[in-house]
């Protein structure tokens with residue numbers, strides 16, 4: 001809205017924002033140059049000490065300029081995360097010459113606006129080539145599209161910080177020959193989406209994916225007696241509400257996704273936990289090479305022999321090789337009651353000695369072991385100590 005008394009000040013703000021954008025772009029191209037140098041001289045991408053020093057100095061400068069240390073820290077966490085992920089993507093591309101496609105055909109759950117759609121956009125924004133989105137109705141359809149070369153990649157949600165592991169995706173991994181080639185985490189911010197000017201008190205029917213209902217159970221309890229309609233994706237819930245054009249229905253989904261369907265968010269932060277994130281995996285027919293300079297993760301699946309302590313014995317192999325396990329999930333084996341398949345994520349590169357040794361040792365003591373993929377880790381834990389230290393110095 002135009003407010004003549006604010007015009008002059010707003011013009012100045014616009015100019016500052018434009019300068020900020022140019023400065024961010026300048027920083028981005030400098031960090032790209034850093035990546036080139038790291039490739040040439042085999043230097044690891046992440047340098048946490050450099051990040052700490054940089055943050056301590058920025059927090060001090062910020063304080064002198066009247067900026068809150070937490071504000072400065074938050075800003076630079078975002079900037080540094082972007083810089084590290086960008087450098088990792090550059091190194092990963094160099095390590096896989098010929099893998100860059102002019103068109104990446106990506107299969108995911110739902111349609112435009114689903115969380116998987118947003119994660120797909122985010123992952124491929126750092127990679128060359130256009131994206132052709134292939135929305136699917138089920139996880140098995142997604143996997144089958146890549147298996148039959150109707151898609152090049154699939155983006156699949158594997159776990160959520162509120163509702164836990166997505167079992168159906170784990171079960172798909174048990175049977176497929178596809179490889180995990182990447183991962184990403186994406187914040188899941190559920191909002192109540194309506195068409196027109198519906199108020200919360202008018203809502204009788206709520207459309208959402210079952211996972212979403214689980215993640216927002218406290219909000220649902222507060223809402224009282226509404227009919228809950230489960231949909232096979234967030235985007236189909238949003239589509240249903242936009243097509244119904246009624247003032248007593250609402251969908252739960254992301255605000256950004258809702259906009260694509262002309263829906264308005266009338267309440268945000270509906271998840272039980274404030275920090276609600278999903279981790280997605282990216283799968284393809286061919287495995288990728290992960291350069292040793294990039295933090296890597298490896299996922300494998302195994303079943304142990306039927307004897308007491310077999311799992312402990314297997315985990316000890318990881319300990320003996322100083323391999324850090326980041327996730328352990330068990331799933332039943334169809335047709336073999338009471339037997340379990342264990343899915344294990346570890347930090348480490350399959351082409352590195354200790355992990356190779358551990359996998360070789362595990363093959364000897366397990367009944368079955370299959371590596372599902374080695375891929376760059378995108379969990380960039382932010383450097384935390386800087387703010388506290390800068391404040392006490």
Ligand SMILES: C=C(O[C@@H]1C=C(C(=O)O)C=C[C@H]1O)C(=O)O
Nearest residue numbers: 031034045046047050051080083
């Ligand atoms: C840019 C670099 O790479 C990474 C990103 C950093 C940044 O964005 O400032 C700092 C340290 C590294 O973790 C670098 O090493 O200088």
